[in-house]
Amino acid sequence: MFIFKKVGDLDEYLQKRRADGDKIGFVPTMGALHEGHISLVARCKADGVLSVCSIFVNPTQFNDKNDLARYPVSTEADMELLLRAGCDVLFLPDVSEIYPGGEDKAPVYDFGYLDTILEGAQRPGHFKGVGQVVARLLQIVRPQKLYMGQKDYQQCMVVRRLLQIMGTDTELEICPIIREADGLAMSSRNRRLTEPQRTLAGIIYQCLVSIQAKQGTDNFALVRKECEELLRAKGLTPEYVSLADARDLRLLDNYEHNTLMVALIAARMGDIRLIDNILL
Numbered sequence: 001m002f003i004f005k006k007v008g009d010l011d012e013y014l015q016k017r018r019a020d021g022d023k024i025g026f027v028p029t030m031g032a033l034h035e036g037h038i039s040l041v042a043r044c045k046a047d048g049v050l051s052v053c054s055i056f057v058n059p060t061q062f063n064d065k066n067d068l069a070r071y072p073v074s075t076e077a078d079m080e081l082l083l084r085a086g087c088d089v090l091f092l093p094d095v096s097e098i099y100p101g102g103e104d105k106a107p108v109y110d111f112g113y114l115d116t117i118l119e120g121a122q123r124p125g126h127f128k129g130v131g132q133v134v135a136r137l138l139q140i141v142r143p144q145k146l147y148m149g150q151k152d153y154q155q156c157m158v159v160r161r162l163l164q165i166m167g168t169d170t171e172l173e174i175c176p177i178i179r180e181a182d183g184l185a186m187s188s189r190n191r192r193l194t195e196p197q198r199t200l201a202g203i204i205y206q207c208l209v210s211i212q213a214k215q216g217t218d219n220f221a222l223v224r225k226e227c228e229e230l231l232r233a234k235g236l237t238p239e240y241v242s243l244a245d246a247r248d249l250r251l252l253d254n255y256e257h258n259t260l261m262v263a264l265i266a267a268r269m270g271d272i273r274l275i276d277n278i279l280l
């Protein structure tokens, strides 16, 4: 695995690979890697493209600076996991490589409605930061394919919009959510949970499954109330339990027939924020 810290060095290497006819697949991450991330690298490899993974904890997407300070970092272990997964290239930039003119000078993209709901409402400025870093990384890596996880469903919608705004022909591949045995979506932030909290957090997935199973009842308001109570009973504080049109994230008050829907939950366990979703 080649490791680059400087944009110029990565660019020089990728130019050679492009000249050799290679196509590039890109997996952007913030590190503290787990099987969810590795599944994205595996998908990239299965597609037969050069696998480029980045690890960069992007300061501009953290609306809560304590969350940034506490974000888990495990670069040595991450490199080991990527090596074992057969990742071709790791890009490990620092802030000055990503924001050479300063964080305040990075361009801002307008995601409209998508930035006003759910994660956008709970984490003001978050998607502005995601747009800034993903745009910069895409300009550096110039991949044919971009691999992202469905776990961050709204982020996938935002990035899909970003690709349209940027007018690139990079294809977005949205990859399935990898879960622990009890259904908890794998997430870097899970490692901050205590063992009892970790066990209780499995309720988030159970709630999503019950929202999916109860669509025949046609009473989402009641199902939402039940889920909020279940989450609270396990020590979680729900931020939202929502239903939306899966294509554009238009929020729905009730189940709709003949609409591909997505149920989304965000909940806090102490100061740890967890998100998950399910298609229905």
Ligand SMILES: Nc1ncnc2c1ncn2[C@@H]1O[C@H](COP(=O)(O)OP(=O)(O)OP(=O)(O)O)[C@@H](O)[C@H]1O
Residues within 6 Å of the ligand: 028, 029, 030, 031, 035, 036, 037, 039, 040, 147, 148, 149, 150, 151, 152, 175, 176, 177, 178, 179, 185, 186, 187, 188, 189, 190
């Ligand atoms: N369980 C998962 N299954 C599949 N993809 C995932 C999973 N968790 C994260 N990803 C994807 O990995 C990419 C990098 O995500 P990130 O580094 O923020 O990890 P994370 O585990 O989501 O961390 P966080 O604690 O910030 O939620 C994103 O595209 C994200 O959707």
Ligand SMILES: CC(C)(CO)[C@@H](O)C(=O)[O-]
Residues within 6 Å of the ligand: 028, 029, 030, 056, 058, 061, 130, 133, 134, 152, 155
């Ligand atoms: C896409 C991303 C790497 C941008 O920092 C981040 O938001 C993430 O890891 O999901």
Ligand code: BAL
Residues within 6 Å of the ligand: 061, 062, 152, 155
């Ligand atoms: N996985 C999304 C990145 C974040 O929580 O900031």
